[in-house]
Amino acid sequence: MPTTAIVVFTRDLRVHDNPVLAAAAAADHVLPVFVHDETLATTGFATGPRTRFLDECLADLDAGLRERGAALLRCEGDLVTEVARLAHEVDATAVHIAADASAYAVRRQRRLAEALAGRCELAVHDAVHTVLAAGTITPQGNDHFAVFTPYHRRWAGAARREIASAPRRLRLPPAVSAPEAPVGAGGESGMPGGETEARRRAHRWLGEDVDHYHRRHDDLAAEHGTSRLSPYLHFGCLSALELAAEAGARHTEGADAFVRQLAWRDFHFQVLAARPRAAHDDYRSRADDWRDDPQALQAWKEGRTGIPIVDAGMRQLAAEGWMHNRARLITGSFLAKTLYLDWRAGAAHFQQHLLDGDIANNQMNWQWVAGTGTDTRPNRVLNPLRQAERYDPTGDYVRTWVPELADLDDPRDLHQPWRLGSAKLRGLGYPAPIVDLDTARDRFQRHRQVDRTAS
Template sequence: MSTTAIVVFTRDLRVHDNPVLAAAAGADHVVPLFVHDEKLAATGFATGPRSRFLAECLADLDAQLRERGAALVRREGDLVAEVARLAHEVDATAVHIAADASAFAVRRQQRLAEALTAQRYELTVHDAVHTVLAAGAITPQGNDHFAVFTPYHRRWADAARRSIATAPHRMRLPPGVSAPESGTAGTSSGVPGGETEARRRAHRWLSDDADRYHDRHDDLAAERGTSRLSPYLHFGCLSALELAAEAGARHTEGADAFVRQLAWRDFHFQVLAARPNSSHEDYRSRADAWRDDPDALQSWQEGQTGIPIVDAGMRQLAAEGWMHNRARLITASFLTKTLYLDWRADAAHFQQHLLDGDIANNQMNWQWVAGTGTDTRPNRVLNPLRQAERYDPTGDYVRRWVPELADLDNPREAHQPWRLGPTALREIGYATPIVDLEAARERFQQHRQVSR
């Protein structure tokens, strides 16, 4: 009896170390499927830059599947309905999909299982496709997930991992199934999508830069201080497991520090998997009475706060669809604790603009900074001036992204241009600060104390 397996690609857009594809490849016929889910598009995640990046990822995936004798079938609509319809068309003997952690993904997976069961088709859900470890692979005694990173990381580092899945060599589409060749689309960010580019960049990063990661990862101006692989990890063009294995095999301080960041990624994934509502609710509520200040929010979004290190980060986000992690911490702390605005509106702005806009990492990091998540020091406030002095000591990062300050050679002037006086600020065309930092810190402490 001939067997036909459907591979439902979601955000695992690769052929190497993809357990979903590897499991399906043993069937006589394989239908690789991607559904442009109309419900996901309605959430606002399918923004222009991310849509263009996704288009390149899908084109690259299709090309790699064609090299192996298959092709990517693409449909639009409700994912559950489209998968169920295709399963009936090809009389599928198995349907494979990767597990995910967001409330949206979990509900969709449950609906798919119910729909296929009703049609007497089998759904297999594969863990540890998006992460190094599956969400529930390690748990503390008496709880379903770790709420503190350090003990999680200790267990994570020693935990058994699945084997790296071999990329299939040959696959065949069922008779009568056709897939038009995917087109390509340019990206406004200049970051090309797809597994081919992802693996090229990962190889270069591991060979040339990973060993110095511990020294340079917080240097805002360092062009290659961080890997910039996060968009590829988010869309699954790279395997986090394979990346962790290759980096860990280097046994250097820098590579080990990089692997620790992959553990943070898994940590947030397992928190979200255990508490799906934390994508929009406080993991640990502080009963904050967040301020409502649309003008301040707009100034932050547009990089016009008058605090150069904050504005530089926000302008990098708008220009590249990516932001240095240290800048993410600085801008998030400024918004939630200096301006005391609700992290949810701020997280939505990041989610809309980031190519690597991942629900688990974006939302849980925002809560960590806001003090409503897993941070064990919820009331800490990152002073943007001290952060600038420490992580942009030459002022190069600020001058690059805030061109109004490009001619200020003195780093202190670049970080605190208001010291030049109001006339000079007007001449260079830069905004005056929208808030007094010390007064804002005191306001936050008072609000947070009252809210307890």
């Protein structure tokens, strides 16, 4: 009797090294499905840039499937309801889906198992989004690692699954006709979505730039200092395992430093998988009594704080749907520790605008910088002026994103324009700082009741 498998794509939008698709391809017939989840669409996920990026990813995935004889069926609604309906209509023998870490994904998996019980097999595949599956390595006496360094030591030597081959041929179920090929999202974008673009960028990064990563990754103005592959990893256009294997095979200091960042990504995934409430609750409570200051929060969101390095990062986020990692640390510390506003407000804003807005990495990185997460120095305050001097010494990053200050030649004036006087500042059309940094640091230390620490 012929077998029919449904492969449910979630955020594994690729045909290369996709264990979900590879396992489903063993069936006689395969129905590839993507459900535009109505719940996610109403929770701030479906912003314009991210919707555009997702549409491009899905169009590229569909093209890859058509090359192999299938096509992507796109549905809207509740994922569980739609998949159960399709399983009944095509008499599916198995449904394949990737495991994920968020509480929502875990609930969805549980509901799907209940909906399919007694009708067909549900195969849930691990290590699709990450190099190692959550829970693969654990410390003695605990279900997850809370400190990165020992995790990384174990991670580096752990056995990994084999890279899955892309299927050569797929056949749709006889009762299913291939839908019309989707129309592309259109328009020009500095970061087009899709596996084809992802693999092109990864090839260039590994061939030209990764070996210099250890020297350039904190340089805010360096065009190729970082890979900018995070949106493609988030949507699964790239395999983290394949990327780690190819970068690791170079055995250079830069490539090793880059692979370490992939380990950080896995680390946050395993923390959230073990503690799903950490998406919204403090992983380690510091008894913070966060301030309520809507005007300061809005100024931070708009990049109008009067601190140029902070404003540059926030404006890059608004313009590109991406932000340099060093800028994420600077803007995050400024919100949570300098303004002493709740990290959740910052995480929500990032999640809304980032193309790579991943629950595990976004939330756990925010908790790290706020000092409520896994940081071993939770009370450090990043001084934005020192950060600017160190990581944007010529001021090129600020000039790019804060055009009001672009004509200032002296980096000291560029990073501290209030040195020029209030009249000059008004003439430039740039706001005065909304907070005094020394006063704000003292306020944070009083609230946290900690020793003075700055970096």
